[in-house]
Amino acid sequence: MRTYNIAVMPGDGIGTEVISAGCELLTAVAKAHGFGFKFEHFDWGSDYYRKHGVMMPEGGVDRLRPFDAIYFGAVGDPKIPDAVTLWGLRLAICQGLDQYANVRPTRLLPGLKGPLRPELGAGIDWVIVRENSEGEYAGVGGRAHAGLPLEVGMDVAVFTRGGVERICKFACDLARSRPRKKLTIVTKSNAQRHGMVFWDETCKRVIADYPDLEIDWMLVDAMTTRMVLKPGTIDTVLATNLHADVLSDLASAVAGSLGIGATANLDPSGAGPSMFEPIHGSAFDITGKGIANPIGSFWTAAMMLDHLGEPKAAAAVMQAIETVTRSGKVMPPDLGGSSGTKDVTKAVLDALQGALTPA
Numbered sequence: 503m504r505t506y507n508i509a510v511m512p513g514d515g516i517g518t519e520v521i522s523a524g525c526e527l528l529t530a531v532a533k534a535h536g537f538g539f540k541f542e543h544f545d546w547g548s549d550y551y552r553k554h555g556v557m558m559p560e561g562g563v564d565r566l567r568p569f570d571a572i573y574f575g576a577v578g579d580p581k582i583p584d585a586v587t588l589w590g591l592r593l594a595i596c597q598g599l600d601q602y603a604n605v606r607p608t609r610l611l612p613g614l615k616g617p618l619r620p621e622l623g624a625g626i627d628w629v630i631v632r633e634n635s636e637g638e639y640a641g642v643g644g645r646a647h648a649g650l651p652l653e654v655g656m657d658v659a660v661f662t663r664g665g666v667e668r669i670c671k672f673a674c675d676l677a678r679s680r681p682r683k684k685l686t687i688v689t690k691s692n693a694q695r696h697g698m699v700f701w702d703e704t705c706k707r708v709i710a711d712y713p714d715l716e717i718d719w720m721l722v723d724a725m726t727t728r729m730v731l732k733p734g735t736i737d738t739v740l741a742t743n744l745h746a747d748v749l750s751d752l753a754s755a756v757a758g759s760l761g762i763g764a765t766a767n768l769d770p771s772g773a774g775p776s777m778f779e780p781i782h783g784s785a786f787d788i789t790g791k792g793i794a795n796p797i798g799s800f801w802t803a804a805m806m807l808d809h810l811g812e813p814k815a816a817a818a819v820m821q822a823i824e825t826v827t828r829s830g831k832v833m834p835p836d837l838g839g840s841s842g843t844k845d846v847t848k849a850v851l852d853a854l855q856g857a858l859t860p861a
Contacts, residue, residue: 504537505540506532506537506810508572508573509544510525511543511547514547514549514576515578515789516784516789517577518575520794520796520798523800525541527847527850527854528803528806530851531818531854535812537812541573542569547587548581557587562595563594563595567599567775571776572777573778574779575780575784593639593641596634596635596767599774602633602768603632604632604766605630606632606750606765607801608626608753609626610623610757611823611827613827613830614757614827616756616757616758622732623733626757628737629676633665633741633743636662636743637659637660637742637744638743640660659742661698663704666704667707670704671708672770673738674709674711674712674715676738677738680737682737683716684715684716684736685716685718685737685740686720687717687719687741688739688746689721690723705740726748759795759836760782760783761794762797762798763780764798764805766778767779778802780799792842795836796834797837800823801819801820819854825856832846832848
């Protein structure tokens with residue numbers, strides 16, 4: 503029996519609650535499909551920082567390399583600067599393991615209404631591809647003259663030919679695998695005349711090898727309008743680190759809630775493990791109340807299953823999620839219901855057991 507070694511990192515806030523539910527789901531689907539999981543838990547995060555002064559120990563990234571995948575909860579603590587928590591853990595892992603492709607699917611799940619009119623919401627079926635290693639979050643910059651009138655802080659957006667080429671190829675291949683074969687490339691080259699013009703030029707060279715794709719271009723500000731007013735015209739989206747970060751949160755909002763959002767931080771080469779995380783963040787305002795929405799962690803689990811080469815198990819998880827949302831009987835507060843994390847988890851597990859066919 504194949505056993506997958508998974509590094510489990512709940513992180514901060516509600517991460518512990520939703521990742522625990524996700525591991526329960528993964529165990530159930532693996533048992534039914536004839537494979538297994540070996541989970542190793544890591545306590546890295548803000549509580550670790552309070553004890554040790556760092557978000558993870560020295561050599562932490564190397565400790566993660568042997569795993570088949572990483573299942574990550576959330577990072578962020580209201581009492582610790584976000585620049586410390588994010589750069590000390592999530593970004594350190596993504597950059598250290600060269601997880602350069604961030605993939606965020608968005609779909610209006612059955613039974614969910616979202617804020618858009620029904621005829622518009624029905625058109626939401628997107629995948630946003632985010633460049634995940636450089637761009638605006640490259641970490642290049644600094645501060646000088648602290649406390650003086652001429653104090654300066656600077657972050658430099660870094661775009662390399664290799665970095666843009668590989669993410670554009672990834673997005674093109676993903677778009678080619680989807681029925682519509684449609685790709686929208688997001689830019690801001692009208693105002694950012696160096697890095698984003700370079701982004702455009704490099705993408706144009708790459709897409710020349712994909713004549714079968716329907717490709718259009720959008721300025722990022724216009725893209726937000728299109729996502730709300732013409733969602734059915736969008737399929738696969740490619741954007742920079744910052745632009746996709748913003749657009750993907752908007753995508754989850756128009757699909758019902760940040761609580762259902764899932765993402766994969768991929769190293770497409772397979773040289774190291776990829777990391778899978780729900781996008782809702784640590785949500786300290788509801789931590790410990792038992793009402794966190796676990797659906798995002800379940801959808802994330804399905805993405806991890808698919809990445810590991812278990813598409814039937816992934817499909818079973820998504821079918822179970824959709825059974826629960828379609829029913830509308832057991833829904834968490836962020837989706838208009840009153841059910842807690844455990845109740846939603848049980849409902850999805852029950853739906854999973856009802857739908858699973860052993861391999």
